[in-house]
Amino acid sequence: MTDAHPGKIRPVTRAPERRRPEPAPTGDGSALFDGYLEPDRPYAGAFDEMFHADGRVRSHYRALHDAIAPTAAADLAVRSEALDRAYVDQGITFSLSGQERPFPLDIVPRVISAAEWSRLQKGIVQRVQALEAFLADIYGDAEIVRDEVLPRRLITSCEHYHRAAHGLNPPNGVRIHVAGIDLVRDEGGTFRVLEDNLRNPSGVSYVMENRRTMARVFPDLFSRQRVRAVGDYSTHLLRALRSAAAANEADPTVVVLTPGVFNSAYFEHSLLARQMGVELVEGRDLFCRDNVVYMRTTEGEQQVDVIYRRIDDEFLDPLQFNPRSVLGVAGVLNAARAGNVVIANAVGNGVGDDKLVYTYVPEMISYYLGEKPLLPNVDTFRCWLDDECAHVLDRLDELVLKPVEGSGGYGILFGPNASRTQLAAARKEIRADPRGWIAQPVVQLSTVPTKVDDRLVPRHVDLRPFAVNDGDGVFVLPGGLTRVALPKGSLVVNSSQGGGSKDTWVLAAQRSPEAERELGQRGLAVASPAGSPAAEHGPELTIGQQQQQQQQQGGDA
Amino acid sequence: MGWRIRVVHETGYRYAAPVHESYNEVRLTPRSDNRQNVIVSRVETVPPTRSYRYADYWGTTVTAFDLHAPHTELAVTATSVVETADALAPARSATWEELASEPIRDRFTETLEFTDYVVRNRDLSRAAKALKRGKDPADAVLAACRWVREHLTYQAGTTGVHTNAVEAWETRKGVCQDFAHLTLLLVREMGVPARYVSGYLLPRAETEIRQTVTGESHAWIEAWTGGWWGYDPTNDIEIGHRHVWVAVGRDYSDVPPLKGIYSGGTAAALDVSVDMTRLA
Numbered sequence: 001m002t003d004a005h006p007g008k009i010r011p012v013t014r015a016p017e018r019r020r021p022e023p024a025p026t027g028d029g030s031a032l033f034d035g036y037l038e039p040d041r042p043y044a045g046a047f048d049e050m051f052h053a054d055g056r057v058r059s060h061y062r063a064l065h066d067a068i069a070p071t072a073a074a075d076l077a078v079r080s081e082a083l084d085r086a087y088v089d090q091g092i093t094f095s096l097s098g099q100e101r102p103f104p105l106d107i108v109p110r111v112i113s114a115a116e117w118s119r120l121q122k123g124i125v126q127r128v129q130a131l132e133a134f135l136a137d138i139y140g141d142a143e144i145v146r147d148e149v150l151p152r153r154l155i156t157s158c159e160h161y162h163r164a165a166h167g168l169n170p171p172n173g174v175r176i177h178v179a180g181i182d183l184v185r186d187e188g189g190t191f192r193v194l195e196d197n198l199r200n201p202s203g204v205s206y207v208m209e210n211r212r213t214m215a216r217v218f219p220d221l222f223s224r225q226r227v228r229a230v231g232d233y234s235t236h237l238l239r240a241l242r243s244a245a246a247a248n249e250a251d252p253t254v255v256v257l258t259p260g261v262f263n264s265a266y267f268e269h270s271l272l273a274r275q276m277g278v279e280l281v282e283g284r285d286l287f288c289r290d291n292v293v294y295m296r297t298t299e300g301e302q303q304v305d306v307i308y309r310r311i312d313d314e315f316l317d318p319l320q321f322n323p324r325s326v327l328g329v330a331g332v333l334n335a336a337r338a339g340n341v342v343i344a345n346a347v348g349n350g351v352g353d354d355k356l357v358y359t360y361v362p363e364m365i366s367y368y369l370g371e372k373p374l375l376p377n378v379d380t381f382r383c384w385l386d387d388e389c390a391h392v393l394d395r396l397d398e399l400v401l402k403p404v405e406g407s408g409g410y411g412i413l414f415g416p417n418a419s420r421t422q423l424a425a426a427r428k429e430i431r432a433d434p435r436g437w438i439a440q441p442v443v444q445l446s447t448v449p450t451k452v453d454d455r456l457v458p459r460h461v462d463l464r465p466f467a468v469n470d471g472d473g474v475f476v477l478p479g480g481l482t483r484v485a486l487p488k489g490s491l492v493v494n495s496s497q498g499g500g501s502k503d504t505w506v507l508a509a510q511r512s513p514e515a516e517r518e519l520g521q522r523g524l525a526v527a528s529p530a531g532s533p534a535a536e537h538g539p540e541l542t543i544g545q546q547q548q549q550q551q552q553q554g555g556d557a
Numbered sequence: 558m559g560w561r562i563r564v565v566h567e568t569g570y571r572y573a574a575p576v577h578e579s580y581n582e583v584r585l586t587p588r589s590d591n592r593q594n595v596i597v598s599r600v601e602t603v604p605p606t607r608s609y610r611y612a613d614y615w616g617t618t619v620t621a622f623d624l625h626a627p628h629t630e631l632a633v634t635a636t637s638v639v640e641t642a643d644a645l646a647p648a649r650s651a652t653w654e655e656l657a658s659e660p661i662r663d664r665f666t667e668t669l670e671f672t673d674y675v676v677r678n679r680d681l682s683r684a685a686k687a688l689k690r691g692k693d694p695a696d697a698v699l700a701a702c703r704w705v706r707e708h709l710t711y712q713a714g715t716t717g718v719h720t721n722a723v724e725a726w727e728t729r730k731g732v733c734q735d736f737a738h739l740t741l742l743l744v745r746e747m748g749v750p751a752r753y754v755s756g757y758l759l760p761r762a763e764t765e766i767r768q769t770v771t772g773e774s775h776a777w778i779e780a781w782t783g784g785w786w787g788y789d790p791t792n793d794i795e796i797g798h799r800h801v802w803v804a805v806g807r808d809y810s811d812v813p814p815l816k817g818i819y820s821g822g823t824a825a826a827l828d829v830s831v832d833m834t835r836l837a
Contacts, residue, residue, distance in 0.1 A: 166613070291609050
C-alpha cells in the first residue's frame with residue numbers, strides 16, 4: 001500500500017475549508033498529525049482507521065478529526081493530563097510486573113461507523129450462538145463428533161474440557177452469559193476474529209470507565225456526533241443472569257463471586273456488583289447444604305440462585321477440582337447439577353477458548369446454524385495436522401507462534417523477531433507437543449492515531465466487544481474495549497505487555513432513536529452510571545488478568 | 558449360569574477432632590448391562606444424610622452428600638444385590654489394521670491415552686511390542702495380562718493409592734489397582750483401547766449358596782478388540798460370575814470409591830470391609 005501523497009501533511013491553522021463536503025487531503029493536516037503518514041513509518045502496511053492511504057480522512061472519523069486537529073499541542077497535553085489524573089484519582093491502575101501504574105487511556109477515541117458495527121454485531125451474535133450450541137453438544141451427546149465433523153480427540157485433549165461439567169444443563173440453556181470476542185483488523189481493513197473468550201472475559205469496566213472519563217474531559221467531542229451509550233451494560237448483564245435462574249424462582253438472588261481484593265480485576269467485580277445492585281461475595285461467604293447454595297448474611301442464610309463467578313473453574317469447587325482451593329465453594333457443581341443454582345459463565349467453557357478449537361468455529365457455524373461465517377478467522381496453521389505442522393516448522397521465522405492455551409500475550413513467539421536459538425527451541429517444543437501450538441501469519445493490526453509525547457502517531461489496536469446472552473437473544477455492547485500497543489512498532493496490545501486503551505465509539509445510525517445516543521440532549525449525567533463516588537473503586541485492574549491466571553494454572557498442571 | 562451375589566461394602570473415616578463440614582462423593586453402585594443385572598442397590602451413611610445421585614461422564618452412579626453437624630466418624634455402607642453372568646469370550650473381530658485406523662483411534666482416544674497412573678515408559682513399551690508380535694489383538698491383551706501377573710507379586714501395603722504403574726513395576730509388587738494400571742499401560746502401548754474397571758470379586762470359586770465370605774474391592778481391565786471384554790490380571794482369570802463391576806474409567810482417578818473434602822482434624826480411613834454372600 002504505497003502512498004502517492006507527499007510524506008508530510010502540512011500544518012495549517014484552523015481553516016474554514018475543512019468543513020466543505022469534499023475531503024481535502026492535502027490541506028487538512030495539523031501540527032498534531034505532523035508526519036503521521038510518513039511512508040517509512042513502521043506501520044506502512046497497516047490499515048489506518050482514521051486516514052485513507054492518500055491522506056484523506058475517513059468519513060466516520062471526520063467530525064472527530066476536525067475537532068482534534070486544530071487543538072494546540074499544549075492544550076492536548078493539558079487534557080491528556082486531566083485524563084490520567086481522573087484515573088489516578090479514582091484509583092484505577094493496573095499492575096505491570098507487580099508495579100501499580102495508572103491505566104493509560106489514550107485521548108483519541110476509536111470510531112466505528114454504524115454500518116460497520118452492524119456487520120460486526122451480526123458476526124459476533126452468530127459466533128456466540130454457534131459456540132453455545134457447540135458447548136451444549138460436547139457436554140451432552142457430542143453429535144458433532146458422531147457426525148465426524150470434528151474429531152473427538154480435539155475436544156478430549158482440551159486442557160479445559162471438564163468431564164465434571166458433563167450432563168450439567170443450565171435451566172435456560174445458556175452457558176456463555178458473557179463472551180469477549182477479540183477482533184483485529186487486517187491490512188485490507190477486514191475485521192477478523194483473533195480469539196474467543198468464553199470463560200471470564202474481563203475488561204468491560206474499562207469500557208464504561210473510559211467513556212465516563214472521556215465524557216468528563218472532552219464533553220465537546222460528544223456534542224458533534226451521536227455515539228452509542230455503553231453505560232447500560234450492567235442492566236443487560238443483570239437481565240441475563242436473572243433469566244438464567246430456574247423458572248420456578250420468581251425473584252432470583254444473584255451474586256458476584258470474586259477471588260477477593262487481591263485479584264487484579266477486583267475493581268471490575270465490585271463495579272459490576274454495585275451497578276447491578278447485587279452482593280459481591282467471596283467463596284467463604286457462600287456454602288452448599290444438601291445441594292442448595294446459601295449466602296451468609298447478617299440476617300441469616302439466604303439462598304443464592306445465580307452465581308456470576310469471576311473465579312476459574314479449577315478453583316470453583318474443591319470437591320471436583322483443586323481440593324486445596326479456598327477461593328471456591330465446595331459442592332457448588334452438584335448444586336448446579338441438581339438445578340438449584342446457576343453458575344455463570346458455565347463450567348467447562350474453556351474448550352471454546354482453546355486456539356485449536358477456534359480454528360474449527362467456521363465448521364461449527366455451518367454445522368449448527370447452517371450459515372456461512374460472517375466474521376472470518378485469522379488464517380491459522382494447526383501444528384497437530386502433519387502437513388500444516390511441516391509448513392509451520394519450515395517457515396517459523398515468518399509466523400507468529402501461539403500456545404493453544406496461552407492468552408494475555410504470554411508464550412507468543414514472533415518469528416520475524418526471534419533469534420536462531422529461540423526458533424530452534426520453539427521447533428523442538430512444537431515437535432514435542434504439536435497439539436499445543438498454532439501459528440498465524442503476522443497480521444499488521446490496524447492503526448489509530450494515538451498521543452505519544454506531544455504528537456499523534458499511528459499505533460496498533462485490537463477490539464474486544466462484549467456479548468451478553470440472556471437466552472432470548474445476544475446483546476453486544478456497542479463498541480467494546482480497544483486496546484492499543486503503545487511501544488513503537490509493537491503488535492502486542494495486552495495491558496500486561498505495556499498496552500493502553502481507547503474509548504471506542506460506535507456511531508448511531510442516522511435514523512436510530514435518540515435514546516441510544518451517548519450524551520444526547522439529556523446531558524452528561526447519562527454517561528455516568530448511577531453509583532457512589534469514584535474514590536470507592538478498588539485498586540487494581542488489568543485486562544490480561546484472567547488469562548494470566550489461567551496460564552499460570554496451566555503451568556502448574 | 559450366573560450367580561446372585563449380595564455385596565455389603567462398609568467404609569468411611571474417623572477424625573481426630575470433630576468435623577463441622579464435609580462434602581463427599583461415593584461410587585459404590587453397580588450398574589446393569591448385558592452381563593450384569595442390579596436388583597437392588599443403596600448407599601447409607603452414619604450420621605444419616607440426604608444424598609443426591611447422578612450419573613457422571615463415565616456413566617457411573619455417583620452418590621453425593623454433605624454433612625454440617627459436628628461428627629467424629631463417618632461411615633458409608635453400600636449394599637447391592639447383583640445377578641452376574643458367565644465369562645464372555647474375548648472379542649476378535651478387530652484386526653491390527655483396524656485398531657490403527659484413524660476412526661477407531663479417534664473414537665477410543667480417551668482409552669488409548671496415557672494418564673498420571675498409566676505413565677509411558679520406554680522399557681515397558683519395548684515389552685509391549687515383544688508381547689504383541691505374532692498375535693491377534695485379543696491374544697496380545699491376554700499375553701499382557703499374563704506378563705503382568707508374572708512380573709508383579711501381589712502384596713498389600715507396598716503401594717499406595719497414588720502409586721502409578723511404573724512405580725509399581727519398579728518395586729515388582731502391588732495390589733489389584735497396580736496390576737490393572739500396569740496392564741493398561743502395556744495394552745494401550747500396543748494400540749488397543751483399554752479401560753480400568755472397579756468392582757468386587759467373590760474370592761472363592763466354590764462358594765456355596767447362602768455362604769458369606771469376606772471379599773475385597775477389586776479392579777481389573779477391559780480391552781476393545783472389536784467389542785469390550787474384561788480380564789482380571791491380578792488373578793489371571795476371565796471376568797465371570799464372581800465379578801461384580803461398578804465403574805469404568807481411564808484409570809483409578811475416574812472411579813474413586815469414596816472421595817471427599819472436610820474441614821477439621823486429621824482423618825484416618827476406617828477399616829474397609831466387603832462382605833459378599835452368594836444368594837443363588
